[in-house]
Amino acid sequence: MNLVLFGPPGAGKGTQSRFLTETRGLPQLSTGDMLRAAIEAGTPLGLSCKALMAKGELVPDETVIGIIAERYDRPDCKNGAVFDGFPRTVPQAEALDRMLAERGKKIDLVLELKVDDAALLARVESRIKAGGVLRSDDTPETLKHRLEVYYKNTAPLIGFYKAQGKLVSLDGMAPIEKVTAQIEAALKGAEA
Numbered sequence: 001m002n003l004v005l006f007g008p009p010g011a012g013k014g015t016q017s018r019f020l021t022e023t024r025g026l027p028q029l030s031t032g033d034m035l036r037a038a039i040e041a042g043t044p045l046g047l048s049c050k051a052l053m054a055k056g057e058l059v060p061d062e063t064v065i066g067i068i069a070e071r072y073d074r075p076d077c078k079n080g081a082v083f084d085g086f087p088r089t090v091p092q093a094e095a096l097d098r099m100l101a102e103r104g105k106k107i108d109l110v111l112e113l114k115v116d117d118a119a120l121l122a123r124v125e126s127r128i129k130a131g132g133v134l135r136s137d138d139t140p141e142t143l144k145h146r147l148e149v150y151y152k153n154t155a156p157l158i159g160f161y162k163a164q165g166k167l168v169s170l171d172g173m174a175p176i177e178k179v180t181a182q183i184e185a186a187l188k189g190a191e192a
Ligand code: AMP
Pocket: 009, 031, 032, 033, 035, 052, 053, 054, 056, 057, 058, 059, 060, 061, 064, 084, 085, 086, 087, 088, 089, 092, 137, 146
C-alpha cells in the first residue's frame, strides 16, 4: 500500500508516519529527513538545499523527485511506503504518479491532516518553551513563511487528489492517539 500523509508544516505527519511504519511495516519516506541527512553529511545536494530550507522555501522539484525515486527502489519499499512531506507541488504529484505507474504501482490513499494556523503556531511556541534541540526552520517567523508556501504551492494538491477520489480529510487538531485512530479507520475503509 502506498500512502501520502498530507498537511501543513507541524501537522503531525512525521508522528503518524512513524506509527504506520510500526503497525504496517511501511517505510516512512520523508523528503525533509532525507534533505536534512544530506546537509548533515555535507553532500553537494545537501549544500545546494541548505539555504532554501533554512528560509522555509521549497527546494527544486527535480531534486526531491530524484531522491524519492532512488529511495523507493530500495527493497524495503516492495510492499509500499508512506510518503511524508512529498509531494508538495502538483508537478511533484504528477511525477510521483508516473514513477509509481512505471513500477506497476499507485497511490492508494491520501490522508490529509487538517490543523488550523493558530494551532500550528501554538505548537511551535510550546516546543520553544520546552527547550531542546529545534530545527533551524522551527521558529514562529519561518513557520509563517512555510505556511504561505504551503497554501500557495501545496494546498492545490487537495483538489488534485480529490479529483482522483483518493483524499481522506482527518481532524489533525485531535490528540495524537485520536488522529491515529482516524487513520486506522480510513485504512480499514480503503481495504474493505
Ligand atoms: P519537512 O521536514 O517536510 O517540513 O521539510 C523541511 C524543508 O525541506 C521544507 O521546508 C523544504 O525546504 C524542504 N522540502 C522537504 N520536502 C520537500 C518537497 N517535497 N519539495 C520541496 N521542498 C521540500
